Amino acid sequence: MSFVGACFLLFVSVVTAAERTLQNSCPSGVLKTVDPYYLQVQNGSCFQFVKNKMRTYGDASADCRKYGGTLALPKTQSLNDYLIVQSVKRYRMLSPIWIGLHDLRKEKEFVWEDNTAMEWNNFAKGNGPDNNIFRRGLEDCVAIDPYDDGLWHDFQCNTGFIASVTFSSPKKMYICQYTIDLVDDKGDLNLKKGDQKNNSQQDNGHQVKDQQDKDQQDKDQQDKDQQDKDQQDKDQQDKDQQDKDQQDKDQQDKDQQDKDQQDKDQQDKDQQDKDQQDKDQQDKDQQVKDTPDKDQQDRDQPVLNDNGCQTFNCDKDCGMSGYKRDGKDCQICECN
Numbered sequence: 308m309s310f311v312g313a314c315f316l317l318f319v320s321v322v323t324a325a326e327r328t329l330q331n332s333c334p335s336g337v338l339k340t341v342d343p344y345y346l347q348v349q350n351g352s353c354f355q356f357v358k359n360k361m362r363t364y365g366d367a368s369a370d371c372r373k374y375g376g377t378l379a380l381p382k383t384q385s386l387n388d389y390l391i392v393q394s395v396k397r398y399r400m401l402s403p404i405w406i407g408l409h410d411l412r413k414e415k416e417f418v419w420e421d422n423t424a425m426e427w428n429n430f431a432k433g434n435g436p437d438n439n440i441f442r443r444g445l446e447d448c449v450a451i452d453p454y455d456d457g458l459w460h461d462f463q464c465n466t467g468f469i470a471s472v473t474f475s476s477p478k479k480m481y482i483c484q485y486t487i488d489l490v491d492d493k494g495d496l497n498l499k500k501g502d503q504k505n506n507s508q509q510d511n512g513h514q515v516k517d518q519q520d521k522d523q524q525d526k527d528q529q530d531k532d533q534q535d536k537d538q539q540d541k542d543q544q545d546k547d548q549q550d551k552d553q554q555d556k557d558q559q560d561k562d563q564q565d566k567d568q569q570d571k572d573q574q575d576k577d578q579q580d581k582d583q584q585d586k587d588q589q590d591k592d593q594q595v596k597d598t599p600d601k602d603q604q605d606r607d608q609p610v611l612n613d614n615g616c617q618t619f620n621c622d623k624d625c626g627m628s629g630y631k632r633d634g635k636d637c638q639i640c641e642c643n
């Protein structure tokens with residue numbers, strides 16, 4: 308055989324083997340519904356790279372379970388490297404990509420979707436079990452991050468929780484993994500074993516879905532409890548405000564009463580002062596009245612001349628004019 312012929316046969320055999328591997332590794336339902344361009348076989352598993360449908364973790368996982376698969380299970384560095392290279396270089400998937408790993412059942416205890424424990428991990432620093440206390444309770448589902456060298460980051464699985472703590476959209480691209488035993492000892496497709504495995508994966512998928520539903524219910528209940536508490540707090544605040552308003556009003560009433568009383572006291576005092584003043588004035592007037600008029604006194608006093616003699620008004624004293632000098636040089640009227 309010529310070298311060219313040998314190369315041709317090798318090419319044909321490689322293509323045939325590749326086709327047979329793809330055909331035998333991927334579920335028929337996937338082969339019928341998915342563009343083969345997005346299917347790859349690696350380590351005996353069929354991988355479906357879903358670039359054009361952005362889904363929450365639960366919806367993506369359910370999509371993979373439809374044909375007996377799970378989200379991808381990169382349990383080794385080599386498989387993780389393969390998936391990230393395919394995702395980025397072949398399919399240009401350039402944002403986080405869901406894989407089948409979560410800690411929905413127990414915080415910080417990550418398990419694969421086939422129910423196996425996480426023995427090797429590729430978490431980026433500060434992610435997964437090391438995620439900070441404020442975020443790890445919310446972020447239970449894992450994605451490969453093409454912008455972080457294929458390291459893993461944990462994200463919020465679903466929408467619908469408290470909007471203010473949604474750090475990123477939970478709708479992401481994803482990779483499905485279908486692992487069916489290819490052939491039995493007789494060389495036939497071991498569909499029964501594959502079906503059993505699929506059923507097992509479906510059961511596991513249901514468990515994941517049930518856990519997610521329970522998680523959502525718990526979160527809904529937390530929201531409701533928080534709303535009830537907020538309402539109670541608000542009612543209490545309203546009541547406190549009413550009490551305070553009433554206290555303020557009572558205090559205002561009391562202040563007004565005190566002021567009225569002060570005004571009244573002041574009026575009484577003013578009246579008393581005025582009465583006292585009037586009385587003092589009356590007393591004073593009375594004293595003045597009782598006190599003899601000085602002028603009158605003066606008038607009543609006999610006027611003495613320089614010699615100590617009493618002067619007389621002759622007209623008044625005796626109705627006569629004229630003077631008469633007595634022996635003491637005093638002037639008296641000389642009555643005619």
Ligand SMILES: [Ca+2]
Pocket residue numbers: 410414415442443444445446447448461
């Ligand atoms: Ca978590």
